[in-house]
Amino acid sequence: MDERIRLRLDVSYDGTDFSGWAAQPTRRTVAGVLTELLDLVLGAGTVTGLTVAGRTDAGVHATGQVCHLDLPTEVWRQHEGRLLRRLARLLPPDVRVRAMTEVPADFDARFSATFRRYEYRVTDAPWGAEPLRRTDTLAWPKPLDLAALNAAAAGLVGEHDFAAYCRRKENATTLREVTRLDWRRDPDGILVATVQADAFCQNMVRSLVGAMLVAGDGRRPVEWPAGLLTRRERSSEVTVAPAHGLALVEVGYPADPAEYARRADLTRRLRVPVAEG
Known part of the structure; x- marks a missing residue:
């Protein structure tokens, strides 16, 4: 099995023309746009496990959204120096990926959040x-x-x-x-x-x-x-x-990455779905 790496993405978007975050087959969504562009740049199916901190509804904006994804380490090493700027050129102007950061495998954008x-x-x-x-x-x-x-x-x-x-x-x-x-x-x-x-x-x-x-x-x-x-x-x-x-x-x-897994376990015990306000 190929070695994979987890990335944290910091994302901003103007929600006006999006039908929310979550991918929908017939609607324009933030997750759908990101997935389509990542497939184009890195190859279809290369990125897996796209997970968001908060699934915003249609029309809701974000200046501090966080998501994570997994991809083969070799692919990341090939693209890490230029991927952010390449996405900036290809993404539509109402969504930006502001940072891509390597994180431990137990980081979960949704459940590790405090x-x-x-x-x-x-x-x-x-x-x-x-x-x-x-x-x-x-x-x-x-x-x-x-x-x-x-x-x-x-x-x-x-x-x-x-x-x-x-x-x-x-x-x-x-x-x-x-x-x-x-x-x-x-x-x-x-x-x-x-x-x-x-x-x-x-x-x-x-x-x-x-x-x-x-x-x-x-x-x-x-x-x-x-x-x-x-x-x-x-x-x-x-x-x-x-x-x-x-x-x-x-x-x-x-603040301590060693706490990501513990926080995720605690959140899963406390409640089920995390949604937009």
Whole structure:
């Protein structure tokens, strides 16, 4: 059997024209584009095991996505000095591979991760989003109060059953630990929510944002988003915020590579599918 090597890829993409990360036979996806180009450059079937940290949905962006793949060591040695620049020439402009790094064989982009961090951008300017940021910033039709947004966010931090905010999957837990959830208003007036957790269930981040926004504009009390945590089914009162305001900005891993396998084993015991927020 040929000796194989594992590579970590750091990837960015504009999700506007992608039907999400996961490969689909009839749709343009990030994984599909990457696989097609790697097959073209390295040979069909040379790359195996493409695994991503967080499977983002259609329209969701990433500046800090991570995936891993395996390929024959000999092939990597032949191409490692020029593969990154070659991909830069061949990939479409809405996806970039920013780094390719050799990692231990027990590194798992999905299960070795210790956290995922997303940001959601919103403008409450009366004229809407600036034209150059229209694809990554939600235009909200009402003024938003930063203090109210942060008060609503505070009640959602910690380990909770987020069933009210998740699209439930069979045999999958909706228990998650949110380690950071806060809002800031940048100098340009844009409101940015930062949401960090060990993992997210499907639609969770955008559902949380949707609940906080109606508290931030005064239509719901600031206690309302946290009050939904008592529910054990998805709440029909929560509107999922549009995909285009969301971006995966960072995935964390143990500082010591020797911890990759232990972290992966722990994650597998704790829960099943890891999905986009």
